Structures are given as C-alpha cells and as structure tokens.
Amino acid sequence: MKKSTGLGTGAVVAALVLTVGAVTVHVARRPSAASPASSPPPAVTAVITRTTLARTAFVDGTLSYGPTQPIESKAAGTLTWLPNVGDTVDRGHALLRADEQPVVLLIGDLPMYRPLALDTVGNDVRQFETNLQALGYTGFTVDQRYTAETAAAVKRWQRDLGRPQTGTVDVAAVIYLPGPVRIASRVARLGAASTGQLLTYTGTTKVVTAQVPAQNTAWAVKGATVDIVPPAGAAVPGVVADISTQVNTQPGGDDANAPAGGGAQQATLAVTVTIANQDALNGLDRAPVKVRHVLERRENVLTVPVIAVLAPIEGGYALEIVDGDRSRVLPVRTGLFADGQVEVSGAGIDAGMTVKVAA
Template identity: 50%
Template sequence: MEPTTESRRRPARRLRAVAVGGLVLATLALAGAATLGLGGRDGRQPAAARTAPAATAPVTRQTLTRSVTLAGQLSYGAPVPLTSLATGTVTWLPKVGTTVRRGEALLRSDEQPVVLLYGELPMYRPLTADLRGADVQQFERNLAALGYRGFNVDDSFSASTTTAVKRWQKDLGLPETGTVDRTQVIYAAGAVRVAQRLVPVGASATGAVLAYTGGTRVVTVSAGAGDTSWAKNGTKVTITLPTGASVAGRVTVVAAPTAATGAQGPADAERPGTGNAEVQVTIAVADQRKLGRLTDSPVDVRYVAQQRRNVLTVPVDALLALAEGGYGVEVTGPGGTRIVPVRAGLFADGRVEVQGDGLTEGLLVGVPE
C-alpha cells in the first residue's frame, strides 16, 4: 500500500532540509578553512556532522491493523408476507410489534386460531393417521416441544400421534378430529415479529394477511459486488451505535448480487457502503441487550481488512523519500544520526510497517515537530 500524497510530501521536505543543511555546513567549513589557511594539500575538506532531528519517536513492535468502516442499518430485517390458507373471515390479528412464538396464534379465522410452528417445510397437505414423511416428523417435533407426550418423534403419524393431536386441538379450542388441517398451521424458521397488518379485521383470511420479520435485531450492509470479499459466513465485525457504544457482530448471510437500484443515493467517499449497492450482507448481534431500545437506526460496521502481527512500526511522518528511490528513516542516538533505508509495508492508523538493516525496537527516529 502506498502512502498518501500528504505523507509523501512531508518526508520529502524533511529530506530536502537535511540536504540543504549539509550544504550550508560544508560551505561554512570551506570558507573557514580558506580564511585560516587550513586544509590538506589535496584540497579535501572534513565532512560536515549531521545535526540531530527536531523531534523523535521510538520504533515500536506491535500488531498493525487496517480497518474499513461501512454504513449499515440496524433493524429487524426485511419484512416477509405471511400467507394464510384459512377460508373464513379475519376476526383477530396481533398488534404491530408483537412477537409470536411457537404454538401461538398468528391470526384467528372465524374465531379459530391459525398457529405458528417452527420448520422449513410448508404445510402442503393435511396430516392424518398412517401418513409418513418428513413433514410428519417436523410436526411431531413441534408437538413434543409444546409439551405433548405419549408418541415417538419420527416420520410416522401413529395412533398415539392422533391422540396427542386431539389434546392439542382441545387446548386450542379446535374440533378434536385428530387430523391436522392445512389451514390450522403456518411454519416459519423461528419466532416472528409482526411488522405490518396487510388486511383489516373483517377481511378474507385467505392470502397475505401479515408481514413479519425475525424476532431479533440484525444489521444489514449494502455494498457493491466487488467490495464484499470480506463478507463471509462467520466474519467478525464491530458495530458502532449512534450512542457511541460498540457491540460485536458476525456475518450470517451474504445475498446473491442484484441489480443496483440507487435507493441509497449518491456514494459517500468517507463511508464505503453508501450509494448504489448490489449485495446485501446480514450481520447477527448475539448480545441484543447492548442495542438498548434501538430498532431502526443507522450504524457503522467496521471489519479488519489487513493485519500484520508482531512487526516493527514507525510514524508515517518518519519516512524520508530517498533521492535514489524508496524510503528511509533518520535514526538518532548517542553516536549521532544516520539514514537507514527501509522497506515499507502496511500503513494503518498513522503508522507504517518497516524493515531495515539494524532497525530494532526502541531506536529513536526523526519526525517533524
């Protein structure tokens, strides 16, 4: 990584100042020698001594990290429409902001509950005695999680399953048929938070009646498809809240690239991740308590772009642009000062990784005042 224009300019001035100072000293020495009639027969003059730098800083050994900050949004995630198969009339809907958990009603159709259960498979057929399949096992797993016993959780809808279903239906106030109708259950990955009522009470119960999100807050980051090499499942990030507090996050979902919509407006060079975006990155926050009462708020997301462990570093301003090319630092000590050529590595937080012959931790190098 190359230093900024500003970081190049200042060391270059220091280098010129050292050269000019040497020229002045040499000129004065020559003039003094001529006046006093000193100097060797071959006309050579003694070399001018290098003056100490105006200020110094120590060479340190540390872990150098370059971080990148992106614009993010804290929310409950994008709302998802919830589709009901019930054929009656909506007689009750939960309030916006309500969290609905396993076994609780998402709505009531003709005063009968449509219940939330957890699972990936949709309720694609009625479940009744002697059926077998993954959907049977998914339902039985939920029934057991709700506290019903007396059956085996497997892929078989047995007579004991029928008995347990009747107890469940009785507790819900449903007809005790022992058969689970498609209209009685809606599956989701977990607890849901009601984001919006899509129909009023009194409307048809068939179709999209609610929009919901997950029950926990997440952070989303939008970025160009070429700017997401950092975003992999499990990548750790630091989230800075509007309050100034920080909380740990972890990448959980990286969506497929989509066409840029421009919804975020023009890009901000100071905050990558603003402007037209093509990839949506979702970040989980394990400690929800640290988010306080924030529910819909802009945040900053910081990730580690590069890291160099246990390296020697100096302030960027300590670098000198050498006339023969490359960089050097002005090392100073009891024996005077000397220019040591260095190889520059990672630049971060005002410091730069350096390697050079004889360069060790604790040496003092010249810096501008």
C-alpha cells in the same frame, strides 16, 4: 515523512514540506547564511511498537430485522385477534385468532397442505410430530405415520390451546414458518375475513445488509469479522453471514459519460452481517450504519507514526533513533500504511526504541 540530508546529528536544519501523492515528506535542508540562530525546540518522540496493523474501509449498510415476508391464513371466519407490531411469536403460540380459535405458528419448510389424521403418511407428518415433541408432548414416535398415539397427543395439545379435541389437525389450524418471527405490520383489521394475507414478519434478530460493489467484495467471506459503526456510540462486532449471488443494479459511480440526469449504474451484491451482541446497539431497530472491514492486515510487525519516517535525499527511508541526548539515523524499509502508522523493518530496528518525529 521528513527528508534528511544525512547530516551529522549536531547540524542545524530547516524543513521544507512537499506533498507527493497522498504522502507528505519533510525535506531537510541546510539553513542559508542569513538564517538567524535559534535554540531548537524540544524533540517530539514516539516509541517503536510491535502490533497488528490493518488497513480498513467502510461501506454503507442498513440495520434492521431483515426483509419482510407475508403471513397467509387459510382459516375461514372473522378475524378476532392479531399480535401487535414488534411482538415476537415463537413455536406453539398464536399468530392470529379466527372466530376466537387460535391459528398457531409451527416451525418448518413444508406448508400445511392437507389435514392430518389417523394413518396419514408423509413428510408433513414427520414435520408436525417434530414440532409436537418440541412443545413437550410425548407418547408417540416421530416418524412419517400419524398413529393413534399421535392423535392422543394432539388431543392434549388441542385441549391446552382451547380448541375442540378432535385428534386431527385441520389445514387452517397451523402456519409453518422458518423460525420464530417478529411482527412487522398488520395488513388486515379486526373484524375482517380471516383468510388471506393478514400480517408481515421479519426475523427476530437484528442484522445489517449492505449493497457492496461487485468488484469490491473480496473481503466479504462467510465467517469474516467486521465492525458495525452505528450513528452514535461505539462500534459493535459483526460476522459476515451471507453474500448474495444475485447481482443488483444501483445508481452510483462517477461516470463522466453518463447522460445528463441519468446517472451511472453500478452492479452490487447484498452482504448480510449478523450481530451476536444484540443489546449493544443502543435500542436501535432500524438505522443507517457503516460496515468497517479489513482490506489488508499485517500481524506482529514493527510500527511507528508516519511522521517519524525520514526520506533522505540520497534515497530510501530512515528513522532517527533517540538514545538519551544522542541520536543516530538508521535506514528502514516501509510496508503497510494504516491509521497514521507505518510498518517498518531494518537492521538494528526493534520494539521499544525511541524515534524522533516531525513537530
């Protein structure tokens, strides 16, 4: 900001720059008698605009496909096939082959804990029949009872998979997971036993996870919009999807009383951000990123560059309004400061006016 004496617009002034906190003010003074006369430089101006002003902050995050989880197989025999790392496996497709028989991914929360056969009743039957119907098999009613019609549909499904057409579903024939998966790693090698943990997986869409200081999570509301800033390229819109309720302890903070070599500990919460436009991430699968979020927002306000604001010696703030070859000083009130702009208001102040700014 620049300091004005309230002198007439024709008075010659010289500027003395002072810094108060984080704001630089320009204090205008009369020149001394010894000051040589010179032609003033051309005025630098800006236009008062009406816009949305937002003060933002950044937190560190990690772009990935989310946490890894194990895939456990109950199939007896020899492991003869596994998908490659990075492959996506959807409902109805094989997660592995044991003795060349496919073990298929189905979607659900209830594990496969018993065989399904004629007259089996329970929630596991409904879950299986829901999957069978989603795969395009019909002729049965999705309910809690495994009927002859269900068995007939199962035989058609088994025929298409190349499995023996028994009409019953063995415990080892399917693995339930929450949704389609992306293979993160192969734990076992081909030729090993096909029972146990053979793979790890993640979700199929990229997300950003940030460990945010617990006292600074007011912005992290489900549904809030943020920007993901990758190491290179433009920012990508994101949406806060989840805020963990489990507090983690991370090294960090600036604790002068912390023991040497120990470091202060900081309580954090994990914030997960989803990204709708997966193609906008320049092919990145895993990378450090920044999450830019809004701390304060002011809608439909008048703004000028901070360096246009005068701080008259008599107090308050003002703008020098330029109208052709004339100018006048009008008092203003300031509001939010953000990105080199400041919110202003006052009598006679309106969008489209030209203001003088400090050179």
